[in-house]
Amino acid sequence: MKLFEEKTMKTENIYNGSVVQLQVDDVTLPNGKASKREIIKHPGAVSVIPLTKDNKIIFVEQYRKPLEKSLIEIPAGKMERGESPVVTAVRELEEETGYTTKDLSFVTSFYTSPGFADELLYIYITDQLEALETPVKGDHDEFVKLLELTLDEAKQYVEEERIHDAKTNYAILYLHAMGLN
Structure with missing residues (x-):
């Protein structure tokens, strides 16, 4: 694993709208512990x-x-x-x-x-x-x-x-x- 990289274990899509998408990722942190990340996907502006x-x-x-x-x-x-x-x-x-x-x-x-x-x-x-x-x-x-x-x-x-x-x-x-x- 790269320094500071968080490995995604699972992605849950919460919302798909016309402007943004919201997902929650379960990740493994660089120290091996688990965490969640709430992520907004956007096509760019x-x-x-x-x-x-x-x-x-x-x-x-x-x-x-x-x-x-x-x-x-x-x-x-x-x-x-x-x-x-x-x-x-x-x-x-x-x-x-x-x-x-x-x-x-x-x-x-x-x-x-x-x-x-x-x-x-x-x-x-x-x-x-x-x-x-x-x-x-x-x-x-x-x-x-x-x-x-x-x-x-x-x-x-x-x-x-x-x-x-x-x-x-x-x-x-x-x-x-x-x-x-």
């Missing part, structure tokens, strides 16, 4: 840092039921089965903002909550936005409001916890490090 020609960042504000409040975030969404991260990025950008792009650059990817979920989130950036002539219909249960903020305004929203999620905070730190004015 993609987010986009959309920059306007005047270096404003386009955000979406939407209600997040688990938090019982609205957050301001960069556009993002779940990958569909068999869909590449780039295709998801363009789709989510179009659905949530009414813009498209032919020029995406990969920034990074990271696991969002590796203690209990396998979700891998990809971040892309574009400063080549084109307004769609005909808006793309988004998800029937998704309601968003667009905001265009300067980097300084976004930093203020972080201070106020109106921006309070990992992907958007990462995006703001990235833009700060890149010297966005």
Whole structure:
């Protein structure tokens, strides 16, 4: 057994939903003892840092039921089965903002909550936005409001916890490090 590896002895599928699956694994720990792991399986997600020609960042504000409040975030969404991260990025950008792009650059990817979920989130950036002539219909249960903020305004929203999620905070730190004015 590799250092720290936990060997799965049994998996019980608890729930299969449209966004996540929940399973409970019985595992053998590196010291030989048994334990349980509650695991959320997720198909992955993609987010986009959309920059306007005047270096404003386009955000979406939407209600997040688990938090019982609205957050301001960069556009993002779940990958569909068999869909590449780039295709998801363009789709989510179009659905949530009414813009498209032919020029995406990969920034990074990271696991969002590796203690209990396998979700891998990809971040892309574009400063080549084109307004769609005909808006793309988004998800029937998704309601968003667009905001265009300067980097300084976004930093203020972080201070106020109106921006309070990992992907958007990462995006703001990235833009700060890149010297966005």
